[in-house]
Amino acid sequence: MQAWTRPFVPRVTVETDDAPSRLRVHDTAREELVEVGPVDGTARMYVCGITPYDATHLGHANTYLTFDLMNRVWRDLGLAVNYTQNVTDVDEPLLERAEQTGVRWQDLALDQTDLFRSDMEALRVIPPDHYIGAVESVPSVLGLLESMLPSGAVYQVDDPEHPDWYFDVSTAPGFGSISHLDHDAQLKKFVEMGGDPDREGKRNPLDCLVWRLHRNGEPHWESTALGEGRPGWHIECSAIALGHLGPHFDVQGGGSDLAFPHHEMCAAQARVASGEPLADAFVHSGMVALDGEKMSKSKGNLELVSRLRANGAEPTAIRVALLDHHYRSDWEWTDTQLEASEQRLATWRQAVSRAEGSAPVEALVKGLRTSLRDDLDAPAALVVVDDWARRTLAGEGADDPEQAVAAIDALLGVSLTA
Numbered sequence: 191m192q193a194w195t196r197p198f199v200p201r202v203t204v205e206t207d208d209a210p211s212r213l214r215v216h217d218t219a220r221e222e223l224v225e226v227g228p229v230d231g232t233a234r235m236y237v238c239g240i241t242p243y244d245a246t247h248l249g250h251a252n253t254y255l256t257f258d259l260m261n262r263v264w265r266d267l268g269l270a271v272n273y274t275q276n277v278t279d280v281d282e283p284l285l286e287r288a289e290q291t292g293v294r295w296q297d298l299a300l301d302q303t304d305l306f307r308s309d310m311e312a313l314r315v316i317p318p319d320h321y322i323g324a325v326e327s328v329p330s331v332l333g334l335l336e337s338m339l340p341s342g343a344v345y346q347v348d349d350p351e352h353p354d355w356y357f358d359v360s361t362a363p364g365f366g367s368i369s370h371l372d373h374d375a376q377l378k379k380f381v382e383m384g385g386d387p388d389r390e391g392k393r394n395p396l397d398c399l400v401w402r403l404h405r406n407g408e409p410h411w412e413s414t415a416l417g418e419g420r421p422g423w424h425i426e427c428s429a430i431a432l433g434h435l436g437p438h439f440d441v442q443g444g445g446s447d448l449a450f451p452h453h454e455m456c457a458a459q460a461r462v463a464s465g466e467p468l469a470d471a472f473v474h475s476g477m478v479a480l481d482g483e484k485m486s487k488s489k490g491n492l493e494l495v496s497r498l499r500a501n502g503a504e505p506t507a508i509r510v511a512l513l514d515h516h517y518r519s520d521w522e523w524t525d526t527q528l529e530a531s532e533q534r535l536a537t538w539r540q541a542v543s544r545a546e547g548s549a550p551v552e553a554l555v556k557g558l559r560t561s562l563r564d565d566l567d568a569p570a571a572l573v574v575v576d577d578w579a580r581r582t583l584a585g586e587g588a589d590d591p592e593q594a595v596a597a598i599d600a601l602l603g604v605s606l607t608a
């Protein structure tokens with residue numbers, strides 16, 4: 191699947207030897223800050239993509255900006271990045287929405303994926319190197335499931351009418367070690383996210399669906415080994431991640447609501463299939479609320495990136511407003527944040543256009559690198575730019591502001607020339 195157009199990412203040539211030499215972020219599994227990415231070579235990251243039945247809300251944007259910062263920090267450290275993201279373009283919520291609204295599920299997926307791409311492009315998010323739809327990954331899902339058959343980790347439920355295929359979570363070493371929930375909390379989250387603990391014929395209540403056999407009117411694909419059907423959500427991400435990043439990569443990312451069951455299931459399935467832990471670190475971004483509640487499609491309390499754009503908001507200001515919250519915090523969106531970001535951007539732009547030059551750029555770049563390499567502290571990085579702009583406007587220094595513009599663009603994705 192085509193991703194979106196890549197923004198220009200300048201190279202920052204300013205040397206700052208005393209900035210940290212590695213990126214540290216919080217790993218949900220180890221519950222501490224850990225260094226992520228190799229010392230040299232290619233960093234590999236998988237971030238779970240959207241189910242395209244509704245447009246990009248600010249919670250999505252917050253997640254993809256988090257991993258965009260990670261991508262930018264790695265690149266600035268001289269690493270290549272293999273970034274893979276999926277699109278769940280066939281799944282229950284999408285099919286239900288298509289049915290309710292009377293459109294073909296393929297058309298709904300196409301429309302909403304297009305809108306997502308245009309939002310990401312407007313927000314200057316670096317696109318994934320591999321942008322893979324569930325539909326196009328069906329052959330690799332089937333390959334993965336067939337490879338798991340001999341171990342007995344996938345099985346059919348005892349249901350004569352629909353003997354669907356499930357993954358047996360008890361076969362996965364360390365199941366539960368990413369999200370650290372007790373059994374009751376696991377069950378509760380499993381149900382919230384569409385799981386079916388009470389289905390008859392399952393070996394364990396938490397076993398997840400991996401291949402749903404064909405029902406009338408539902409999309410389906412041929413499989414001699416499993417029977418005609420369609421993939422479950424968790425196995426889709428395991429297959430795409432293993433196929434494009436290999437059996438053990440650097441970071442598995444997504445919103446904190448994906449830690450359980452989604453990331454736990456993806457990692458468990460991949461562990462059984464490959465014998466290796468899926469990722470070094472599991473990194474999660476916080477939830478964005480609106481009107482006192484977590485923004486979610488099911489509740490309908492959404493602020494959409496496309497709506498803000500249509501109302502005249504500059505995408506760069508939306509980006510700055512999101513970056514003003516640490517990726518791990520849960521927070522609430524208000525329109526005043528957008529206004530504050532617009533003012534902030536205006537000040538920064540005034541600073542870069544000062545004819546006499548700018549405050550020292552080396553301190554700016556060092557401040558940006560230090561903040562971002564330390565658990566992607568974007569709010570601290572914005573304060574670094576504020577200080578630099580204030581000193582510039584106070585008449586301090588005569589550096590070339592072009593280097594400052596390049597560093598702010600490369601590291602924060604904020605273009606001051608737009």
Ligand code: ZN
Binds near residue numbers: 237238427452456
């Ligand atoms: Zn996923």
